Every structure is written in structure tokens, then in C-alpha cells.
Amino acid sequence: MSEQPIFAKSLRKTHSDGSYDGLRSNAMIRVFRDRIEIDNRPIYWQYVRELRVYGELLHVIYVAADGHPVEEYFRNVVFAGSKGARELAEMYAHVAPELKKVSLVVPQQRAVAADEPGKPRIEVRRVSRSAGHGGRPLVTVHSSRVAFPVLCPGCAEPATHVAGLTMSGFYSNGGWWAVPVCANHSKVKQWVGVQKWAGSEVSLECSNGKWADAFAAMNEETPDRALVSQAQSSPLAFALSTGSRFVVYQLVASLVYLSVSTISDPVEIKRDGGTFLPSLPHSFFTLLLGWWSIHGLFATPIAIYKNSRGGFDVTENVKALVAGVALSPRGI
């Protein structure tokens, strides 16, 4: 069987906004008349809920074997102008009529009243819940985009600060999320355990049941209104309205062959406040621990320079949190 694909190319996996950072990875995308193959995994059109092309971005939502929707984004990275977008547009022109022909196959219990004849509507289960270690609530969001309630994961009280939740330990290169916290529970990893963190799925083990409920409710297809309005009237929203900015600083630590770069928790810089003074502890840390590898020799002065120039502004990120917007993990 030598079937010719309509499209075959290795595409960069990205976040929903097309950006990528840290661990770059590609997926082999092959498109045939009846299916798309992602790294040799065939997904027939009957299981594809959405396939869209935005410029050089390809967005696919399909129903996985367990009934969950999986959302993936790929970017056709081409250096020559609009070639990437043109290739995807040509592919889409071929498959759009095929996609229209098939009706979506979904598990019976989730196929509710049809929106149009022959096209059952999926009731999307964006969030699922189970028990983690010691019966602690484990909330899984089946998307790369996650929204956080503006409540502290430690005490479920309104959050006043923001912490950076990294994928694992100290290392932030796989991206990180800005997570609202209170002043007493700013070490976010003590309250939220990252169980899984993949392009299309995030599982968090929560220590506070009330927060777990709020986190789940924020990530449903229709986020909880009361939580969104709480976010919009939270102390963080007030800080933003008074002109506060949020900044992270870079930290580097090295030991012979090992070198890690990460970020500080977001620091609030009040209106007219300077960014240099808050950078000092982070730069001092880097100055002490950064140098001790070849990579560190280069990374340390860059980090110190960037920190002294004001660090990295993540105010837009905090604004999105307060607006209840679901975001992909970000890099700096």
C-alpha cells in the first residue's frame, strides 16, 4: 500500500499562541484524504473535532480513545516569508471537503442533541477529577491552556501575590505558570503538586479541596462566573489598577557539567518603584552560584545584565490571570 500523503512535514509543537520555548520538539505530521497522522498515530476524520489553519499555525482538536478532547498546536516554521502559511493553506484546501463529509464519532453518552443533521455535538469534558496521593484531589485539565482562580492554593483565600509554578523542581525551561497565592503560602509547590505536564494535558495534585474545586470550575468549557468576577475584583486586580507591574528575575546555578537557569517568583513593582533593588538578591545568588560550568560562564553575565535592566516584565500574564483567561505555560 503506497498511499501518497497530501502533506508530510515535521512541524514544531507550540502553545496556542504559536510561541514555543524551552524544550523545542517537533512532530511528524502526515495528512491523507481520510486522516491525519501525528508521529505515526493515525486519527481519522471521524475523530477530529476541529482542524484549523491560522497562517503558519495548525490547530487540531480530536477525541482520544478515552473520550477526552485533545488539543494540539503545530507551527510550520519556514524562514522564507509566507511559505509556511501557504503550505498549510494548500493542505487545508484539500482536506476541508473531506472533513465536511464525515460525521464525528463520539461515545454515545456524550453525543447530545445534534447542532446540525448528522453532526453530533460533543459535550466537551475539559476537566476530570480523581484521587492523587493519600486521596488528595487530583484535577486534570485536558488542554495546554490552563486558567487559575485568584485564590491561594494553600488556604483558598483571595490571593495577594503571584508565584511561579515550574514543571519540575528548580528548572523552568519547560515553561512555567503564574499562580496566585497569599503572602503566607507563597511557596506554591508545597500546595500544588504537578503530576503531569504535557502539551495537551496538565494534572495538579491539590492540598486544599476548596481550591481544587475552584481550579476545576475555572477550567470548564464555561468558566464559573462567580470565580471570574472574584478574580476581577481581587487584591491582584486592585494592584494592577494602581499601576503595579510584575517582574521576574533570572537565576543561574552551575556545577561542573550541570547548569540550570530558572526564574524568581513574580515580584510586584509598585507604580514608580524601581526594579534594580529587587533584582539584587537574585543577581547575588547568580553571582555566587552561576559561574561553575562552561554554560554558566556565559549564562551568568547575561542573567545579571538582564536582571539589572529590570528583569522580565510579566504584567500581561498577571492581567490575564485576573481576567480569568486560560494560558499556555510561558517561558521568559
Ligand SMILES: [Zn+2]
Ligand atoms: Zn494562603
